[in-house]
Amino acid sequence: MKICYIYHSETGTTRGVVDRCLAATGGDRTEVQDLQHYSRISKYLVGAGRAAKGLSDPIEPAEIDVSGCDLLVIGSPVWSGKPTPAINAAIRALKGCEGKKSTLFVTCGGSARDALTLMKTALEGRGVNVAASVPFTRKDLRDEGKVKDLIKQIQAAGSG
Numbered sequence: 626m627k628i629c630y631i632y633h634s635e636t637g638t639t640r641g642v643v644d645r646c647l648a649a650t651g652g653d654r655t656e657v658q659d660l661q662h663y664s665r666i667s668k669y670l671v672g673a674g675r676a677a678k679g680l681s682d683p684i685e686p687a688e689i690d691v692s693g694c695d696l697l698v699i700g701s702p703v704w705s706g707k708p709t710p711a712i713n714a715a716i717r718a719l720k721g722c723e724g725k726k727s728t729l730f731v732t733c734g735g736s737a738r739d740a741l742t743l744m745k746t747a748l749e750g751r752g753v754n755v756a757a758s759v760p761f762t763r764k765d766l767r768d769e770g771k772v773k774d775l776i777k778q779i780q781a782a783g784s785g
């Protein structure tokens with residue numbers, strides 16, 4: 626069972642969740658870099674608007690081959706209540722994803738709004754089955770139990 630973590634993280638919160646999960650489950654990581662290289666201000670002035678419109682940004686790597694993965698774990702920060710433009714691009718950049726299973730999570734300040742639903746719809750459009758979707762608010766991240774729950778969901782999806 627090979628678990629592949631694919632995520633975007635501008636300020637380390639989403640990466641921190643991946644670090645904790647990876648330590649428990651093992652697997653590979655692909656951290657997607659947004660080639661717009663937003664500054665602290667342009668994230669809000671430009672990035673948030675692009676997220677609100679459901680747009681994709683250019684990313685590195687441009688192609689993400691998951692043909693050797695059994696379970697995809699995809700994580701995004703929430704921008705404007707939606708996945709980031711880098712994660713929109715990452716979902717489009719998946720290669721060999723048809724028929725794979727996935728677990729999704731997002732990190733946000735206070736409300737994930739429709740970010741997980743949009744990720745699920747985009748992934749299903751690529752032929753990926755979504756087994757579970759977990760939101761983390763800033764408050765949730767202080768609760769070690771919530772990350773443990775995500776790890777359990779990943780392990781369950783991986784063994785099912």
Ligand SMILES: Cc1cc2nc3c(=O)[nH]c(=O)nc-3n(C[C@H](O)[C@H](O)[C@H](O)COP(=O)(O)O)c2cc1C
Nearest residue numbers: 634635636637638639702703705706733734735736
């Ligand atoms: C441009 C921008 C827009 C954001 N929009 C939202 C939002 O709509 N709702 C929310 O709860 N948090 C929002 N946040 C907070 C982030 O989702 C949160 O800090 C996230 O955990 C950051 O993840 P990262 O550290 O992995 O980049 C926003 C942050 C940024 C930079």
